[in-house]
Amino acid sequence: TRPKVFVTRRVPVRGIDLLKDKFVVSQWDREDRIPREELLRGVKGVDALFCLLTDKIDKDVLDAAGPQLKTICPQLKTICTMSVGYEHIDLTECKKRNIPVGFTPDVLTNATAELTMSLLLATSRRLKEAMTAVEGGSWGTWNPIWMLGHGLDGATVGIVGLGRIGLAVAKCLLPFGVSRIVYSGNSQSENEQEVNAEFVSFDYLLENSDFILGCCSLTANNIGLFNAEAFSKMKTSAIFVNTSRGGLVNQDDLYNALKSGKIAGAGLDVTTPEPLPTDSPLLTLNNCLVLPHIGSATEKARSAMSELTARNILAVFENKEMPSRLNIQ
Numbered sequence: 001t002r003p004k005v006f007v008t009r010r011v012p013v014r015g016i017d018l019l020k021d022k023f024v025v026s027q028w029d030r031e032d033r034i035p036r037e038e039l040l041r042g043v044k045g046v047d048a049l050f051c052l053l054t055d056k057i058d059k060d061v062l063d064a065a066g067p068q069l070k071t072i073c074p075q076l077k078t079i080c081t082m083s084v085g086y087e088h089i090d091l092t093e094c095k096k097r098n099i100p101v102g103f104t105p106d107v108l109t110n111a112t113a114e115l116t117m118s119l120l121l122a123t124s125r126r127l128k129e130a131m132t133a134v135e136g137g138s139w140g141t142w143n144p145i146w147m148l149g150h151g152l153d154g155a156t157v158g159i160v161g162l163g164r165i166g167l168a169v170a171k172c173l174l175p176f177g178v179s180r181i182v183y184s185g186n187s188q189s190e191n192e193q194e195v196n197a198e199f200v201s202f203d204y205l206l207e208n209s210d211f212i213l214g215c216c217s218l219t220a221n222n223i224g225l226f227n228a229e230a231f232s233k234m235k236t237s238a239i240f241v242n243t244s245r246g247g248l249v250n251q252d253d254l255y256n257a258l259k260s261g262k263i264a265g266a267g268l269d270v271t272t273p274e275p276l277p278t279d280s281p282l283l284t285l286n287n288c289l290v291l292p293h294i295g296s297a298t299e300k301a302r303s304a305m306s307e308l309t310a311r312n313i314l315a316v317f318e319n320k321e322m323p324s325r326l327n328i329q
């Protein structure tokens with residue numbers, strides 16, 4: 001009998017097509033987020049779980065999946081998320097039960113770097129204000145001293161986290177004539193020379209960058225990293241862009257920094273919560289551009305993510321190495 005896989009959302013078909021031959025596929029075949037009860041019901045008795053970053057995969061989900069023999073889960077054999085981020089999965093529980101976890105790095109790197117650049121260019125050149133001016137009739141005439149922004153030419157860009165995505169962003173930045181790329185993180189990157197980036201302390205980065213980009217993954221150690229203290233160290237002309245996770249930011253502090261002119265602007269593809277409520281004060285600001293977590297939203301990247309998730313699952317049942325397995329410490 002074929003093993004069973006549960007897919008928690010409608011996803012690009014490529015992954016499903018790969019799974020269909022080998023698995024009995026059940027799916028929350030809708031575009032809305034799966035309700036918790038449906039998730040708990042859906043995982044019952046399955047051999048593999050194909051999930052998303054919007055699904056909280058905790059002990060209760062693992063318990064619901066099937067009978068547990070002490071610490072080993074004989075039923076659920078793998079959890080594979082169609083995302084590069086994995087903070088929604090309780091890795092400690094997975095490790096205890098020997099459940100390998102797959103994710104989808106690399107295939108979304110260029111798409112996410114591209115969106116980071118979009119936010120950077122849009123905020124640095126004040127596109128939200130400019131569009132509002134056109135639509136609202138406050139565009140008077142071509143004006144030599146109106147709507148001036150800070151371009152990338154000659155700028156110092158600070159990248160918090162020079163991982164796969166941070167590095168790809170740095171490569172995109174070079175042709176814009178940035179004068180300096182600095183980065184901070186847990187450790188020095190072996191790729192820094194490729195983009196001429198300098199490893200600096202977080203404080204140094206905050207104080208010296210014209211643009212500050214959140215490109216690191218969210219961990220227990222960096223929740224709320226961008227708080228009032230961090231914003232107070234930035235230049236008043238600084239632009240903050242975040243395409244990693246909303247949890248990195250204390251949003252009240254960001255609002256205050258933007259409102260009071262402590263920093264010049266922000267571009268966010270990620271927020272807390274998601275979706276951001278329409279009455280969020282951030283949305284009242286002309287110098288804050290918010291996007292609905294679309295970093296990897298290209299046809300190519302999403303299709304590749306769906307495929308890689310399926311290939312991660314397939315590998316487990318073919319007793320092969322997963323193409324992208326999370327290394328659980």
Ligand code: GLV
Nearest residue numbers: 053082083084085
């Ligand atoms: C997107 O945010 C992802 O983690 O893939």
Ligand code: GLV
Nearest residue numbers: 141142143144145
């Ligand atoms: C701008 O449009 C210029 O001609 O300077």
